[in-house]
Amino acid sequence: MVRPSDESLVALAVEGDQAAFTRLVRRYQRRLTAFLAQLVGDLELARELAQETFLRAWSALDRFDPRYKFSTWLFRIGHNLGIDHLRRRRISTVPLVREDADGEEIEVAVADLGKDPLEHFENRELARELRGAINELRPEYRELVLLRHFAGLSYQEIADFKSMPIGTVKNKLFRAHTVLRRALVSFL
Amino acid sequence: MESPCQAVAQLLVEARGNLDQLPPEARRHVASCSACAETAAFERRFASVVESALPPTDPGLEQLVLDHLPTYRLRRSLLAAVPVAASLAVITAGGVLAGGLPGGRLLGQVPMVAGHGWLHLLGAASDWSVALLAVTRTVGSVLPAFMPLAGSAVAVLGLASVVLAVRRWRPGVAWRRDD
Secondary structure, eight states: OOOOOHHHHHHHHHTTOHHHHHHHHHHHHHHHHHHHHHHHSOHHHHHHHHHHHHHHHHHTGGGOOTTSOHHHHHHHHHHHHHHHHHHHHTOOEEEEEEEOTTSOEEEEEEEOOSOOTTTTOSOHHHHHHHHHHHHTSOHHHHHHHIIIIISOOOHHHHHHHHTOOHHHHHHHHHHHHHHHHHHHTTTO | OOOHHHHHHHHHHHTTTOGGGSOHHHHHHHHHOHHHHHHHHHHHHHHHHHHHHSOOOOHHHHHHHHHHHHHHHHHHHHHHHHHHHHHHHHHHHHHHHTTOOOTHHHHHHHHHHHHHHHHHHHHTTTOHHHHHHHHHHHHHHHSOTHHHHHHHHHHHHHHHHHHHHHHHSOSSOOOOSOO
16 A cells, blocks of 8 residues: 655644554654653653644644755654753753863763653663663754654755755764764663 | 764764665675674664653543543633633723723714724825824813723733733644744
């Protein structure tokens, strides 16, 4: 059976087809929840934000520009909601001073809710190391890693999302992976 | 200049270590370079760990979204109307406070005042500067002196409330490419 494209499902959903929209929810909910969980640092909160993201997307479908990809638009809504939530709640952040790949000291701030967005992951030690390694990335690298690996966006989609040349996305993700590899080399 | 290993490593990061996605030349390089082979292995393991770290699908979320779809657009539309209603309320309150909307008394005078104004305007229509003067006089003869000022203040307040309300209750997230 042919898997309907996002574009065709969006076209049906714009006409009010709830079943088509539900298929989009099914298609993106896992990635969106994972992305938001890493962004806000709480899986349960991420589920609530994912729900709100889908509902906002549903109500704004008539304003969706079909020249762009639905996934990019959806994650943009989710990202804005996550950031708004962090600002509104003034989530406390933990400042960390770390050295980046170039040996420069950088300060990163990560959401600290005392919760683990990878709580469902069975390998606790690896989960802790993975989260630590991602959190210690420069914020600009961290966001790209989340978009690539948790949101599952392609390089081109990330470039669209960030309004950034695709070459810059490639370079930054490469540098981010260099740092991640250094941090996780004894675990992976 | 970029070394062959660095170029291949970039491709490996992009391909999540999947050699099948590399161009033939890069694949040959990985086969003959132990450092790049290690990079490929790390990228595969990293992708695999992240994939298994994704939260499981939550059927409850899908159902919750589905349950709210029919009413959500309506609710958002009503919320979007709040700033307009708030603005009208402020304008009405401002009008009442300024004594401009005392119910039937002023409304009953509207036809007479309007006719009076039209006569003023028609009489001066041949000359725009005179016409403008006539408008000013007409407004001045109809309204007490403080009314135009009060009206302007109310309009500004209304506009400010619309802006504030729209910022608070955005009806939806419009597509935008930039942050």
